Amino acid sequence: MSQASASVDLLLRGYRAFVAGDLDAIESMLDPEVEWVGVGEVAGTADRADVLEILRGRLLEQYSVTLDRCIGIGDRVVVSMRFSRTEADPTDERPLQSRRTYHVGRYAAIVTTRDGRVVRVDEQPSLAMAHVGGRVVLTGAGSSAYIGECL
DSSP: OOHHHHHHHHHHHHHHHHHHTOHHHHHHHEEEEEEEEEOGGGOEEEOHHHHHHHHHHHHHTTOEEEEEEEEEETTEEEEEEEEEEEEEOTTOOOTTOSOEEEEEEEEEEEEEEETTEEEEEEEESSHHHHHHHTTOOOOSTTOOOEEOOOO
16 A cells, blocks of 8 residues: 555544544544644644544534545645534524524645654645645646545
């Protein structure tokens, strides 16, 4: 298995673990010294404990995540996801209330792996910026990138 396909496989296993709510599996995939660099409102660097706490919160908030794209280039993977959740109106006690808030967003990052673990995540403002930052140039049949099956 090439480095690119192994990196994509690691990301897919992490995605499936999140969907299954298996934070122990995710923890085993994160290097103890992982750096997670956020952008925008969450700009800054998080360590493994912070990352696991954030993911635990997302699970409790019942986020739905769909992995759209993961492109492996050596030890890096450009990843794109969609996420959403529905929040009921706390002032409306009806079981089938019509007043709900919908949170929908997109997520893109460049994930670096080493020795079968994630060592760094650089969040990006868009998939296009992740392509630029990850130096992704897909040229067709001769491309050295590995595009994983996200479903």
